Amino acid sequence: MLAADSTGFADPVLDAQSTFRTLMDAFARPGSVQRLAPRLVPPAGLAIGLAAVALALCDHETAVWLDPPLAADREVAAYLAFHTGAGLTTDPREAAFALVSDLAALPPFGSFSVGDDAYPDRSTTIVAAVSGLAEAGALRLAGPGIDGERQLGVAPWPAHLTGELAENRALFPRGVDLVLVAPQAVAALPRTTRIVEAR
Amino acid sequence: MSASDAETKAPTPTLPRKGGGSGAATDGDDWISPVLKDNRAGTAEEPSPLAGEGRVGDLRSRGATATGYNFAYLDEQTKRMIRRAILKAIAIPGYQVPFASREMPMPYGWGTGGVQVTAAVIGPDDVLKVIDQGSDDTTNAVSIRKFFAKTAGVATTTKTAEASIIQTRHRIPETPLTEGQVLVFQVPIPEPLRYLEPRETETRRLHALADYGLMHVKLYEDIARHGHIATTYDYPVEVAGRYVMNPSPTPKFDNPKMHRSPALQLFGAGREKRIYAVPPHTDVVSLDFEDHPFEVQRFDKPCALCGANNVYLDEVVLDDRGGRMFVCSDSDFCTSRREAGHRGEMAADPAGAGRP
Numbered sequence: 001m002l003a004a005d006s007t008g009f010a011d012p013v014l015d016a017q018s019t020f021r022t023l024m025d026a027f028a029r030p031g032s033v034q035r036l037a038p039r040l041v042p043p044a045g046l047a048i049g050l051a052a053v054a055l056a057l058c059d060h061e062t063a064v065w066l067d068p069p070l071a072a073d074r075e076v077a078a079y080l081a082f083h084t085g086a087g088l089t090t091d092p093r094e095a096a097f098a099l100v101s102d103l104a105a106l107p108p109f110g111s112f113s114v115g116d117d118a119y120p121d122r123s124t125t126i127v128a129a130v131s132g133l134a135e136a137g138a139l140r141l142a143g144p145g146i147d148g149e150r151q152l153g154v155a156p157w158p159a160h161l162t163g164e165l166a167e168n169r170a171l172f173p174r175g176v177d178l179v180l181v182a183p184q185a186v187a188a189l190p191r192t193t194r195i196v197e198a199r
Numbered sequence: 200m201s202a203s204d205a206e207t208k209a210p211t212p213t214l215p216r217k218g219g220g221s222g223a224a225t226d227g228d229d230w231i232s233p234v235l236k237d238n239r240a241g242t243a244e245e246p247s248p249l250a251g252e253g254r255v256g257d258l259r260s261r262g263a264t265a266t267g268y269n270f271a272y273l274d275e276q277t278k279r280m281i282r283r284a285i286l287k288a289i290a291i292p293g294y295q296v297p298f299a300s301r302e303m304p305m306p307y308g309w310g311t312g313g314v315q316v317t318a319a320v321i322g323p324d325d326v327l328k329v330i331d332q333g334s335d336d337t338t339n340a341v342s343i344r345k346f347f348a349k350t351a352g353v354a355t356t357t358k359t360a361e362a363s364i365i366q367t368r369h370r371i372p373e374t375p376l377t378e379g380q381v382l383v384f385q386v387p388i389p390e391p392l393r394y395l396e397p398r399e400t401e402t403r404r405l406h407a408l409a410d411y412g413l414m415h416v417k418l419y420e421d422i423a424r425h426g427h428i429a430t431t432y433d434y435p436v437e438v439a440g441r442y443v444m445n446p447s448p449t450p451k452f453d454n455p456k457m458h459r460s461p462a463l464q465l466f467g468a469g470r471e472k473r474i475y476a477v478p479p480h481t482d483v484v485s486l487d488f489e490d491h492p493f494e495v496q497r498f499d500k501p502c503a504l505c506g507a508n509n510v511y512l513d514e515v516v517l518d519d520r521g522g523r524m525f526v527c528s529d530s531d532f533c534t535s536r537r538e539a540g541h542r543g544e545m546a547a548d549p550a551g552a553g554r555p
Contacts, residue, residue, distance in 0.1 A: 013275060014276065015321045016278070017270070017271075021320065024320065025379075027289040028479055029478075041432060057279055057283055057286075058284060059276055059279050061280065064281070106376035112493065113243075116407075117407035117408070118403050118407040119403075120291050120294060121296045125286070137284075144477075144478045145478035145480060145481065147479070173291050173442070177287075177290045192291075
């Protein structure tokens with residue numbers, strides 16, 4: 001059931017545009033921390049950043065996969081259904097977007113769709129909520145969109161993800177793209193980004 | 200005075216800066232004469248011609264447009280679809296992402312792809328510049344600028360440095376782009392291999408296998424036939440070491456500007472239904488051979504109006520006795536230089552303030 005006090009974007013058109021634009025900047029400059037302060041009220045179980053990305057990009061054409069904590073929350077499903085019309089899927093391979101509330105419990109990237117060599121765009125975009133993002137920290141990044149090197153701090157950062165991202169990079173042009181949302185901030189790690197070093 | 204005012208009155212290339220030079224508060228209506236104020240609103244059935252340009256009237260608030268279109272013309276579902284394609288395009292530099300291109304209120308070939316990309320990206324705070332072969336004042340550029348001023352109520356400019364989004368047909372501005380700017384290309388044929396292999400199924404496979412031998416054969420045949428690589432525009436590039444990409448029919452002169460540009464470059468092909476991208480600070484290498492390295496066009500003389508060297512020049516025929524002049528293709532660059540006092544050999548007016 002739809003939570004009574006939840007709302008979609010205050011202005012569905014302009015807020016979707018500004019959220020997308022923030023995401024576009026995040027993708028174009030991987031690892032840069034962009035300010036994201038969406039004007040909406042998600043249900044209690046859904047991080048506001050996840051809600052903003054879903055409302056900006058998902059609709060009836062995109063299957064959405066929810067991680068177990070989100071999938072167990074009926075208010076989340078009702079909220080997404082009402083505001084986006086997106087269908088939910090339990091098969092991560094079918095998902096255009098995966099919404100993840102617990103990054104540590106994220107299934108291996110390989111269980112999502114990585115596209116194929118002819119259509120590498122047919123891949124899953126994983127959007128995960130974290131508690132903090134900083135432009136300094138353990139991850140040193142390089143690749144398209146980055147002038148030299150960039151640092152990114154993600155809290156909490158599950159150590160095994162560093163290796164998974166390296167494997168994901170090796171699949172290029174196939175692969176998943178990772179979006180990290182924190183309260184008021186977003187950063188993206190598209191498949192092109194190499195992690196030079198993780199302390 | 201705003202760009203909109205000037206453009207409505209006289210389509211000269213010397214459009215003043217958005218925001219005005221004299222420090223006037225142009226976000227308000229102070230600069231509009233009472234007569235214009237009366238006319239600008241128009242009626243619901245027949246919007247005022249002035250309503251199309253710049254920050255005239257209340258167009259910045261969505262839904263207040265006299266025509267009743269959604270913000271930036273496209274419906275929200277279409278924008279979401281294009282936005283998803285743009286994110287994929289940035290994540291896979293140089294790969295052509297298929298998208299469900301819509302019919303636009305202009306014919307194919309007039310920039311429907313670029314317009315759709317711009318419409319999906321643009322917000323009310325953006326400042327839009329549109330160029331057509333480097334010029335701000337040709338039909339295509341003026342029409343597209345008006346289109347977004349009308350449907351999105353955005354501010355427009357002719358100054359490269361002031362623009363947050365620059366939509367372009369076949370040129371990259373001479374003024375270096377900066378971090379945070381977005382360059383949107385209008386692309387007729389996105390597939391670099393199309394004239395070598397007409398089947399989409401085959402070109403897709405060649406891209407999947409990164410098999411670009413055909414393209415090298417084509418460039419080699421140029422050398423065999425002409426002694427040098429004769430491709431002068433739409434010169435193929437390799438992006439981020441993987442995909443070979445068409446830079447759209449920009450002169451190859453502009454190819455080096457794409458290499459590690461701080462601006463985000465987006466490409467929209469409406470008829471061919473493809474979107475692709477080059478993120479900032481990304482390697483863009485023009486294909487060549489060790490013994491026939493890539494070279495850009497060189498011009499013997501500087502611009503006849505502003506005296507600039509190392510810029511791309513257009514030939515202007517002056518009479519039927521062989522008279523001609525070569526002037527900057529980038530009208531904003533040329534105007535700015537003349538305003539700064541630079542003079543070419545054929546610049547007529549001593550003030551150097553305007554084009555003849």
